Amino acid sequence: MNLTRLRLPAHLPVSPLAAWVGAAISFFFLVLLLGFLPAVARDGEVIRLAIEWIPALGIDLSFRIDGLSLLFGLVISFVGLLIFVYSSAYFRGDPEATRILIVLVAFMLAMLGLVLADHLIALFVFWELTTITSFILIGTRHEDALARRNALQAILVTAGGGLCLMAAIILLGEAAGSYQLSEIITRDLTDHPHYSAILTLVLLGCLTKSALFPFHFWLPNAMAAPTPISAYLHSATMVKAGLYLLARLHPSLAGTDLWFWSLAVTGGITAVWSSIQALKQRDLKLMLAYTTVMALGTIALFLAADSGKALMAALVFLLVHALYKAALFMVVGNLDKAAGSRDWSVLKGLRRFMPWTFAAAVLAALSMAGVPPFFGFIGKEILIAASLAVPAGTFWFTGAVVVSAALMAGVAFFLMTSPFFGDRATPPKKRLSAAMVVPPLLLAALGLIAGPFASFLPITPLLQSAALSLSREAPTIELTLWHGFGPVLYISIGILLAGAALARFFVPVHRVLYHSPGKLSLTADRVYDGILHGLLSLAEVLTLVLQNGRQRFYVMTIFSTLVGLIGLTALNRSFLPPALLGGIEGIPLYQWILCAFIALSVLLIVFSHSRMLAICALGTAGTGIALFFVIFSAPDVAMTQFMTEILVVIILTLVTLRLPVFHNYAPGFGAGRIRDAAIAIASGVCVSALMLSMVHEPVDLSVSDYYGANSYTEAKGRNIVNVILVDFRAMDTLGEIVVVAIAGLACHALIKLRRYSRGQRFDARNLP
Amino acid sequence: MEVVLCILTGLIVACAIYLMLDRNLVKFLFGLVLMSNAANLILFSAGRLTLNSPAFIEAGETLPPEHVANALPQALILTAIVISFGLLAFSLVLSYRAYQEIGSVDMDELGGNTSLSLDADTDERAVNNTIRAEL
Numbered sequence: 001m002n003l004t005r006l007r008l009p010a011h012l013p014v015s016p017l018a019a020w021v022g023a024a025i026s027f028f029f030l031v032l033l034l035g036f037l038p039a040v041a042r043d044g045e046v047i048r049l050a051i052e053w054i055p056a057l058g059i060d061l062s063f064r065i066d067g068l069s070l071l072f073g074l075v076i077s078f079v080g081l082l083i084f085v086y087s088s089a090y091f092r093g094d095p096e097a098t099r100i101l102i103v104l105v106a107f108m109l110a111m112l113g114l115v116l117a118d119h120l121i122a123l124f125v126f127w128e129l130t131t132i133t134s135f136i137l138i139g140t141r142h143e144d145a146l147a148r149r150n151a152l153q154a155i156l157v158t159a160g161g162g163l164c165l166m167a168a169i170i171l172l173g174e175a176a177g178s179y180q181l182s183e184i185i186t187r188d189l190t191d192h193p194h195y196s197a198i199l200t201l202v203l204l205g206c207l208t209k210s211a212l213f214p215f216h217f218w219l220p221n222a223m224a225a226p227t228p229i230s231a232y233l234h235s236a237t238m239v240k241a242g243l244y245l246l247a248r249l250h251p252s253l254a255g256t257d258l259w260f261w262s263l264a265v266t267g268g269i270t271a272v273w274s275s276i277q278a279l280k281q282r283d284l285k286l287m288l289a290y291t292t293v294m295a296l297g298t299i300a301l302f303l304a305a306d307s308g309k310a311l312m313a314a315l316v317f318l319l320v321h322a323l324y325k326a327a328l329f330m331v332v333g334n335l336d337k338a339a340g341s342r343d344w345s346v347l348k349g350l351r352r353f354m355p356w357t358f359a360a361a362v363l364a365a366l367s368m369a370g371v372p373p374f375f376g377f378i379g380k381e382i383l384i385a386a387s388l389a390v391p392a393g394t395f396w397f398t399g400a401v402v403v404s405a406a407l408m409a410g411v412a413f414f415l416m417t418s419p420f421f422g423d424r425a426t427p428p429k430k431r432l433s434a435a436m437v438v439p440p441l442l443l444a445a446l447g448l449i450a451g452p453f454a455s456f457l458p459i460t461p462l463l464q465s466a467a468l469s470l471s472r473e474a475p476t477i478e479l480t481l482w483h484g485f486g487p488v489l490y491i492s493i494g495i496l497l498a499g500a501a502l503a504r505f506f507v508p509v510h511r512v513l514y515h516s517p518g519k520l521s522l523t524a525d526r527v528y529d530g531i532l533h534g535l536l537s538l539a540e541v542l543t544l545v546l547q548n549g550r551q552r553f554y555v556m557t558i559f560s561t562l563v564g565l566i567g568l569t570a571l572n573r574s575f576l577p578p579a580l581l582g583g584i585e586g587i588p589l590y591q592w593i594l595c596a597f598i599a600l601s602v603l604l605i606v607f608s609h610s611r612m613l614a615i616c617a618l619g620t621a622g623t624g625i626a627l628f629f630v631i632f633s634a635p636d637v638a639m640t641q642f643m644t645e646i647l648v649v650i651i652l653t654l655v656t657l658r659l660p661v662f663h664n665y666a667p668g669f670g671a672g673r674i675r676d677a678a679i680a681i682a683s684g685v686c687v688s689a690l691m692l693s694m695v696h697e698p699v700d701l702s703v704s705d706y707y708g709a710n711s712y713t714e715a716k717g718r719n720i721v722n723v724i725l726v727d728f729r730a731m732d733t734l735g736e737i738v739v740v741a742i743a744g745l746a747c748h749a750l751i752k753l754r755r756y757s758r759g760q761r762f763d764a765r766n767l768p
Numbered sequence: 769m770e771v772v773l774c775i776l777t778g779l780i781v782a783c784a785i786y787l788m789l790d791r792n793l794v795k796f797l798f799g800l801v802l803m804s805n806a807a808n809l810i811l812f813s814a815g816r817l818t819l820n821s822p823a824f825i826e827a828g829e830t831l832p833p834e835h836v837a838n839a840l841p842q843a844l845i846l847t848a849i850v851i852s853f854g855l856l857a858f859s860l861v862l863s864y865r866a867y868q869e870i871g872s873v874d875m876d877e878l879g880g881n882t883s884l885s886l887d888a889d890t891d892e893r894a895v896n897n898t899i900r901a902e903l
Contacts, residue, residue: 550875552788552789552791555785555788555789559785587772595776599776602779602780602783603783605783606786615798618801618802621780621802621805622801625805629812631819632812632817632837633818633819633820633821633822634822634842635822636842640846640849641808644853648853652801652860655860655864656794658867659864659873676786676789681782683785684781685778685782687781687806688774688775688778689778691778691813692771692774694813694814695813704815704838704839704840708825708836711832712830712831713830720823720824720832720836720839721839721843724839724843725846725847729843736847736850739854740853742854744854744857747857750862750865753865
């Protein structure tokens, strides 16, 4: 069905029905998952559900709900609900809205499947579904070349990682002896001989999906998508899929130096680098995109560690981030819709005109900055405390956290002030409906409520049971605002002060960074472009070289390859044709004469300068071969060979006489012909050698014996060859007849074509 | 005798390829005929050679005699002969028509880009123009 047919007329500013369908679906899943909350979070149960899918391959569609799945599932369905409500107003009157929202619903379902799946193959299918829907959604504005390019980049990077993940899944399943995650996470695979390969492939899959260094470049480009999609896919959910899988496999794969350092280095670099990049942006949405990459890096950094404290910190920060980041994206979407710009240097003084959006921005940004009593403050305190307690690389962890958190605080303070304060004479063009204001406000307010009431809400047991899914060591962390005086508090205050100072001097800092002469010329984006361009050029060169339309070149390539491959195999196996002389004793003279006759005829074809002589030699060679069949007990073959040989000679004569006389286009015996002769002789030698080694081996007669034994008893025929053709392999013979018939028709058509084109160019309309 | 057949087939293959590499289209067709013959001989040798004992079941018997010729490769060769005849007939007509259209039987004039160009756009445009002109 063509989805674009569903679009509503553009002049009708109705809110799309699909948004409300999506909201209803996400609300259903939210309630469903909340129903599991008491059992999973309080009692630590694991709920499993399996549906047979491909029983022959041992693949079933099994789901598993434990703390980690539930945490992700709740975030996906809750943020999804708000995003759909928001979309109902955002896409109002958009002719593409229904198409976009249907894909968005599909994405949400795939994402839920991904985090709830127990079987690795099912997980992989959902994983790829999120990649594909993300591609479609980034390319929503497909009339824009840049959007198309960015969508292609996102799918090439993430699907490339997906291929690695598939390899990883197969290795993982074989190593653990099961494809069920419930089984795999009970095994410690760090001693497995394939451990490094598994880990490398898993990391490639997860780093690309979650836009971590060095694959971080696709995420800011993915901001070509409309804002609700960026808020949902590229901030709250899909980019967390990689982190989810890393967390999920933590019990089986973590605990080695390889795991620790690869994630710590990647996460740390991603966090710091992208926070600096965020300061360079003028587009508020791009700024948010870079802070998302920073958050992903921070979570990856803490997944590196093996302590319950660090894992708990990663999960808390994940939840904090999901609450404030989606809200901020929606705020930027509101600014864009109302004031028509996302450039902070243009947006000023909107406080009075958009009070509720302003309130949402303030609440979300304070949580992002980590100001008490917001939930973000708890998240940051836990990060700092965990980074101080990391057994190895404490400096690296703490440094990365402090630097990125301070920069983030600066960005957050800037975000909540710059667009809203200052002078503005004219009110914004559009008014926003409640559906665009309530969702960000609700999300941001949750960040405020979750702070002081973290211990009362089911957040703490949920996070703890999620952390328990990652590590056997039960984390004993209280989510409270006040931990007493100590280094953690001082660092936290320092971060806030640094952030405030940065926000105060944001514009000069931005200018310095923006105009810095040290702007790296070698960005990952350009490397990607270079690789893509190189790949295309290579394909082009290969096509031009290999598919150059010259028949002789093709023949040459094919036979040179044949010679090369046979020669290499022969050298590798130190293959030598078996002794030659053993087979030639006792051959009667008439057979020698026949062979010599054939050989001479064939050579005559090659060296003859006359067409007719060559055709005659072709006929004698064919006849000689027919005689050969007669001697060696193949009368039917001989008969057919005689018949076709006669026809070949007649037809060749007829056609060749209409062609120009035998002209030698390469007279003499130049370098070209020597090369041709070398290829020809080498191929002949290879064929001879292969045949010699074949006849040296014992022959397997079981199929022939079967035909011989059943020819009369089953098919009532005494000529076994004929019985095979018309009875045992009758369908083959039918196919052969069809081929000949088609060849005949094609010949006829080719000759007919001439008649119509004589005197005029061919035109299909002139055909009868 | 198998050993001699192997070497003979190698010779036929070498001659066939040499002919197929010739610039003259007619020689290419001769090479094609020879190549089909060589392929049949390879099939035949795979079933081994048997003197004076065709794969027949005597009247009154239900089973073939001991050491009868291998019938399977013969059936395959029969199919192959007919198919290669069809192929040859089609190639001949095609070559004839190509000669009528182009006026040459020089393989190098029949097609192919004479110079390797990396500029696909211009190439494509040139091809499109040619097609348009043809029509």
